[in-house]
Amino acid sequence: MSKDYQDSKSCRQEVMYAKDVLKKRFIPIYVKKDFVATSWLGVRIVGPQYIRFEKKSFDDTIEEVIKLIIEDKKQQKSDKNKVTEPSTTSPPIIDNKSIEDIKNETKSTEDNHIKSNRNYSKIPVEQWKKENIAQYFDDNYIHQELIDLYDFRHGIDLLLYRQCLRPDWQIEYNAISERYEEKYNTKLYRDQFVRFVGAVHRLESSNSKSCIIS
Known part of the structure; x- marks a missing residue:
């Protein structure tokens, strides 16, 4: 894992x-010693033991990877044996539904949720919720850190902010760069912010709101 991987x-x-759908086990492996996962990636690797290259020699690190893989396989085998042990109790009945039916229902729910988020173009921006905004930014390749930093909750807030950018977006860039660097300890490059500004300016509203940046 690296900054490029996270982005x-x-x-x-x-x-x-x-992780979320298939519930697969995995071993987080960092390729840089100074990178720390945050945002969506950081949340999903909390807990599992990880490997970090450049901290030790390459050969020692590879040995650690192999050791973890072997230990994980042993753990999976142990878990499998526990599952296959005969039970003295009757298996639970889940509303007379088969496992396949439950899987299909779960998949249908997940698909509907994804479709709901991706249908933001059919919803007036004023009615957007946080998940619609996040999906719009994601589709426009906006860095997750920038999305998290602003944390827009409602479409109307986003439209108002668009008006705030119009006088001179570079003023906002200077201000947000300081917050970005303070929070993530890395620089917010101008091209990243320009992409964000472009995505905001492409939004359309049925209302007109004004804002002045002093």
Whole structure:
């Protein structure tokens, strides 16, 4: 894992699918000694033991990886044996539904949730909720740290902020850069913010609101 990995939309989708949907086990491996996962990635690797390259020699680190894999396989085998042990109690009945039916219902719920978030274009911006805003920014390749820093909750807030950017967005860039660097200990590059500004300016509203930045 690295900063580029955390910023990658494809990597984010892969991790969320493996961890949240498939419930897969994985070993977090950092390729840089000074990177610390935050935001969506940090939440999903809390707890599991991890490996960090550049902290020890390459050979020693590889040995740690192999050791963890072996230990994990032993743990999986142990868990499997516990599951296959004969039970003296009757299996629970879940409303006469098969496991396959439950899986299908779960998948349907997840698909509907994804479709609901991605249908933000059919909803007036004024009615957007936090998840609609997050999906819009994600589709426009806005860095997750920037999304988290602003933490817009309602579409009307986003529209008002768009008006605030119009006089001179560079004033806002200077201000938000300080907050960004203070929170994440890294620089917010101008091209990242320009992409964010472009996404905000592309929003359309049925109302007109004004704001002055002093």
